[in-house]
Amino acid sequence: MKRRTILTGVSLAASILVSGCGMIDNAADNFVGVIQQTKRESEDWDYGFKIAYKEVKSSYDGNKTFSNPENDYSKGELFEGKYAVLMMDDAETASALYRTISRNADARIADLEKTTLEVTKQARAAYEDAIDNDRPFIGPYYYYENVNVIRADDTLVSTTTTIDEFYGGPHDNIVQYGCTYDTRTGEELRIGDVLKCSEDELRRILAEELYATEEDENQFMNLDNTLSHYKFEPVSSYTSDDENAELPYNWYFAGDGLHFIFNVYELTSYNYGASDVVLGYDEYESVIDEKYIPAADSYYVTSHTVYAGSDKPDENGITLDFIADIKNSGIMVDYYYVHQKDGKAFIYVVLPEEDESYKLFVYEVTDGNPRPVSIRTCERSAEELKDGYTAYPAYAFWGRDLMGR
Template structure:
C-alpha cells in the first residue's frame, strides 16, 4: 500500500507563503495550490509536528549543528549576526545609505554595462537520527530515502562589493534580503525535516513506504543586468510526499538606481485588461492542442499589477510572475495556473517594442548592447536525442557511465542546435545527473552570439568552453581554465560569481604569493568569443585571514583606486594583514585592522615569494597554503 499523507490546507499555505517570505521570490499563487490539493482528492490530514531538534549535515563541509525553527520565533535565541561580521559577531558599520559625494575616491569597479553580482548558496542534507527502522521483509514498507529526510538548496543574490558606493540603495536591498534568507533558512529546512521525520516514522511503524527525501531546491539566475534594471529568475522544486513534486518559477526585478523592487505595473503602460489580451494572443501562438489554455481567459481576470491576497476574506488577487531578459518581458504561468500539471510551465515573451508604447521607454534596452544570461541546456546521452529539436548537449559515455545512477561519466561533449548543426569537444568529465552543466548565452554589440559552458574538473578548477552560435550554426572556439571563486560566509553559506555582464565577467585563479588565495579579474568577451582580461587588478576572495608580521615591514598606504597616499611606511611587528587586491605580478594590497590599505611590493612573486626584507614565509605567521 502506497503511503500518502498531505499537509493540511493551513500547513500548505504556511509553506507557500514562508518560502516566498524567505527568498523574496513568490513562486505559487496560494489559492491555486490549495485548489490543486482539494481537486486531487488526496487526504488533508495534517502531519504530526515534533519538537525534537534535527541535526543539519551540510554538504559544504561546515559540519553539523543543532537548530530550531527560528521562523516560529520561539527558539529563544538572539538574532544571527550579519553575514559580514567582525570577530565579536557584531555587524560592520553599514554605510549603504550614504550618497556618493564628489570628493570621494574613484571606485575601482569596471563601470561598463551595469554592476556585477554574486550568488549566495547553502546546501542541506538532513539525515534521520531516530531509532525507528523499516521491516526487512515487507515489500510494501520500504525506505527510498536511504535515511535522508531532507535535501535542499537555498539561494539569494548579492551585489559585488566594488559597486556598493555607486548603487548603495540596490546594494542595501539585496544585502537585507540575503540577511533575511541566512537568518531563516536553517529553521525552514529543519521544519521541513521534522515533517519528513514524522512521516518517515509513521511509515515504518505502520507498514507504508517512505518516498523521500523531502526536497526544496532553489536555482537562481540573472536574466537581465544593466544600469537600469536587475532581473532575477527564481526556479524552485519542492517535494513533500505524494505522487510527484511541485515546481515553479517567478522573477524579481529591481530598479538599479533606487533599489526598489518593480511591479509589472511600473514597467508597462496599459491596464491589466489590455495586457491580458496580449498574453492570450501569445498563449494561443504556442498552443499545442485546442483548448490547452481554455482556463486562461477566466483565470487572468484575477491577476493585478498591485495584487492583494487575503486568506481571511474573499480578496484573492494574484500578482503576475514575470522577469525581463534581453529579448523582452517574460510572463510565467506555473503548473495548475492556466493548464494541467502535464502541460507544464508556460513562459511567454513580449518583445520590448513588439507593441509600440506598451513598455515604458526607460526600460527598453539600448540598441547594440551585449548581454549574458543563464541558458538551461539539457544534457542527453548520445543516441537518446533522435526526437529532440531544441538546443541540447549530447555526451559520449564512458564504459563506467551505466554503473552510477547519480553521476554522468563522459568522454566527449557535443552541442547541438535547433537546426541540427553541431560541434564536438574532447576531454572526459563527470557531473551529477540532476545538476547538468551550467551554461550562459552571451551576446556582443556586434551581433555575435556564444554559448559559455562550465565543465568542472578536479580540485575546484573548471574549463570554460566557448561555442560560437552566431546565425544558428555552431563552431567550437576553445577553452580556458579557471578556478571556482566560492568563499564561505556566516551560517555555512557559500558565495560564487554570477555572470550577467559581458563586459565585466569575473573569472578566478589561485596564487600563492601570500599564502594560498583565490582571486578574480574582470574579463570581457574578446573578438573571437574567448574571455579577454580587462584590468590587471585582481580582487582576492578566499585567503589567509590570520596573517601577522613577524618583523618590521616597509609598505605604501594606498587608496581604494590604488593611488599611493603615503610611501615608505614602516609597519610594526604583529601587524595583522588581510590580502585584498593584487596585480598578480608585482604587488599585493592588504587591509589593516583600521581599514587602511597597505601595498607590499615583491622582489619575487613566484613561490617562495619575497619582499625586500626576505621570503614571505619568514616574514609572516598564520599563512595558509592549499594542497
Template sequence: MKKRRLISVLLCISLFFAGGCGQKTAEKQPAIQETAEQTAKETHKAERGNKQETVQENTPADEQEEAAVETGAATVLPMLVDYDYEAEYDQDSYETLISIDIPKILVIEEGHDALCASLEEWNQKTYKSQMGAYKSVISDNRELWDEGVGMTGLSIEGNITFTRADSLVLSYYMDTNEWLGGAHPYSFKETCNYDVKTGKDLKLSDVVSDYDTFYKEVCAKLEERKDEYGFYEDYPDTVKNVFYGDKEEYGEPLWTLSGDGITVYFNTYVLAPYASGEQAVSLSFTEYPELIRKQYQKNSDQWAIPIAEDEICLVDLDGDGAEEEISYSADRDEYDYADSIVIHCDDNSYDTEMFMDSDYYGGCGYSAYGYLIRTQNGKTWLYLETMGEGDGKYLQIFELMKNDLRLVTADYLGIDPNQPFEPESFVLSKRFDILGTYEAYKKFHVEEDGIPKTEDLLWTIVSTYTDWKVELTSSIDMELSVREANTKRGSGQKETLPAGTHFVLLKTDGEAYAEAMLDDGQICEFELEHPSEEEWEGRINGVSISDCFEYVPYAG
C-alpha cells in the same frame, strides 16, 4: 547534519586544476589576458530596436547612470547564490530521508546597500519559509521513518535563475522543486524584481506604460494556446483575477524582465491540469515598444543566446535573410571525455582539432557550453567554454562564417550560464593562486573583433562577499602600505603591522599585487616579489609568503 555549498553565478572555476591537460606554457599566454587589461532564443530573431549611442568609458558614474536610463546601456551587476544544504539521515543505514537546499542571493560588488538590504530581507524570509516546510515534513514522517516504512529520498530545493542583473534592474525567479511523496514531484515559481538604485520592489505596473493593454495582449497570447494545453474553461477569470483581483488572495502577477522583454508566468494548476505544466507568456521590446517604459528597454542590435551541446540555433550569418543551422557536438568516450569539438553550420562541419597547432587550442574535455554573440558590425561569434581535468574551465572564441570558421583566441576564463549575458556588459572569472587559491571576476564587453575587453584594473575576489572569505593571519611583523577604504591604490602610508594581524583578501591584479581589508576597515596593499626559478611561491619584503602567515589557503 548540516553542511554548506556555494554556487557562484559568475563562473565556478574549480580550485583544483590538474596540471597538463589543455594548459598553455608561459611562452604562449592567450591574448585575452592582454586585452583584459585594456526565454531569449525566440525573441532574438526580432533584432533589437535602434542602435544605441556609445557611452564613453570615462564618463563619471552619475552621468553613466543617466546614459543608461536613456540608452539601456546598463552595466552588469555581479551576483552570486549561496546555498544552505541540510539533510536528515537514517541513523542505521545513513540513507537520506529528506534534504533541503535554500538559496541566499548576494550582490558581489560594493555600492548597493539599499539593494543588499532588500535581498537580505528576501533571504531571511525564504529561509524561514523553506525551513518551516522542511521541519513540518520531518515531523509528519518521523514515526513512519522510525518504523522503517516511511518514504525516503524526499527533497525540497530552491533554484535561482537571473533573467536580468544590471545597474538598473535585478530580476529573477526561484523554482521550488519538491519531492515529498505522492504521484509526482511538484514545482512552483516565485518572481522578484528590484530597482537596483533604491532597492525597492518593482511592480508590473511600474514597468509597463499601459497596464490594461498589456493585460489584453497576455490574454490574446494565452487564447492562442488554450486548446493545445487544455486550459480550464474559466481560465480567463483566473487571469483577470491575477491582474486585477484582491492582492491578499491572488498576490501580484508573476513576471520577470530580461534584456529582450517581459515574461509573465502562471504556475502549474493555475490555468490547466498538471500535465500541461507551467505557462509563460513573453512580450518583447521589439514587438511591443509602446507597452514597456523606455527606461527599462535595452536598445541594441547586439545580442547573445546560450547554446548547449547538440542544440541547434538558427542565425543569419551573412545577412542574406536566410538562417543557418548552428550547433556543436563532441565524440565522447565512456568517461564523457572528448579530444575536440565539431562545430556545424548547415552542411559544413569543422573539427576544432584543425587548430591544434594554434597557441590557443584547448581541445574539449568533459563538457562544453557556449554563447552565440552578434556584434554591431554584423559578425557572429561563438564563445565556447570547455571543462578539462580538475574542472578547469577554458574559454575559446570562434568567428562563425557561412563557409568558414576561425579560432580567434582563448584563455582560462569562463561564463556562468545562470547569469544573463549581454555583449555590452558581462562578467568573466578566473582562478588565481596569489596569497591563496580563489576565483575572481572582472566586467567585460565584447569588442567588434569578438574579443572581450575590460577597463577593470583589478580582479574582485568572489568569496569576499560570502562566509568563505580568503583570510590570512600574519606570523611575523610586516611593513605594508595601509590606506583608508574607498581611496586610490598607492595613497596610503607604510605601517608596521604586528604578527597576528588579520587580513581578508579583496582584489588582485592577477600577477603580483593584492588588496586586503584589516579588522578596522582599512585597506592593506601587498606588493609581491616573483619567485625565483628554485621557488614555487613569491615573497613579501624578501620573506617567503608561507613564512609571512600562519596558513596560506592554497588548493591542492
C-alpha cells in the same frame, strides 16, 4: 526601436566565472580587447554578484524501526536540500541596490532556516506514520533551488529563482519566480512600472499568447476567469475565497523580452507543465516602456540554452552544431551572444571541468559562420560565509571575469 545595453545570464554553471583566468590561446587577446571596449562603454554599471549556497541534510534519530527494512526508501534520511541566495560584492556597499539585495538575502536566509525545521518535522511525522502503518516511506523530502542573474544593465537587474521540491505525494513540484530591481534606486520594480498598457489589455495579450501554445482544447479551461484574478497591485493573495482572490504577476526581463511565468496548477493541470509567455521587445514595443527596452546600437550580451550538436539555426540565425565538437550531442549547453557597436558578434560557451575549473570557448559569428577565436581556462573560487553558506562569483559583467579582475 533602439535597444539599451544589456548583459544577461541564464544558468549558474555558465555564469560562475572568477578572477585568475589563464590564457591557453594567444588569440584570446583579441577577444579581451572586445571586452575592454564593452567595459569602457559601461563604466557606470560595474556591479558584481555572487550566489551563496548551503547544503542541508537531516536524518531520523528516533527509536522506531521498520519491520520490513525495504519500506525505508530513504534509508533513514528525512530531508535534504541546497539553498541559494543572491548577494553582491562587498565593494558595492554604498549602492542602494546592494542594500536592497543584502536586506533580501538576510530575510531569505532566515526563511530557509525555518524551512529546514518545518520540513524536517513534517518528514519525521510521515516517516513514523509509515512505520506505524507498515507502509513505505517515500523520501527523503527535498528542496533544491538555484538563483540566476538573467539581465543586468544601467536600468534594471532581473533574476530568477528556480525551486524543485518534494514533500511526499505522487511527484515533485518545480516552480520559478522572477524579481526585477531598479539599478539606481534599488527598489523592486512592479509590473505596472514597466508597462504602458492597461490591465485589461495585458490580460488580452497574455490570453492570445497562451492560446497560441495550446496543445488541446482542455489545456486552458476558464482561462479568462483565471487571468481576471491577476492584478498590477493586488490587495490579497491566495485565500480560501478563490472567487475574490487577487494575485500578483510573476515576471522578469531577459534578452528576448518580458517573461510572464505561470507555474504548474496556476493556469492548468500538472501534466501540461508551466507556461512561459514572452512579450518580445520588438513585437510589443508599444506595450513595454521604452526605458526598459535594450538599445540595438549598443553593446549587449544575451544568453541562450541549446542542445550540443543541434543543426537548427537559433534566434540569432546561427547554427550551433559545432558545439558537439566540444561537448557530446544531446547535452544542454549554455552560450552567450556578444554584440558590438561596430557590428561584430561573438558567442562564448562555458563548460565545467571535473576539477571545478571552467573552459571558455570563444567564436566570432559576425557573418553567421562560427570562427574559433580563443580558449580560456578559469578557476572557480569560493568565499566561506557565516551560517554554513559558501559564495561563488556570478558576475553580470563578463568584462571582470575575462579580464581577470
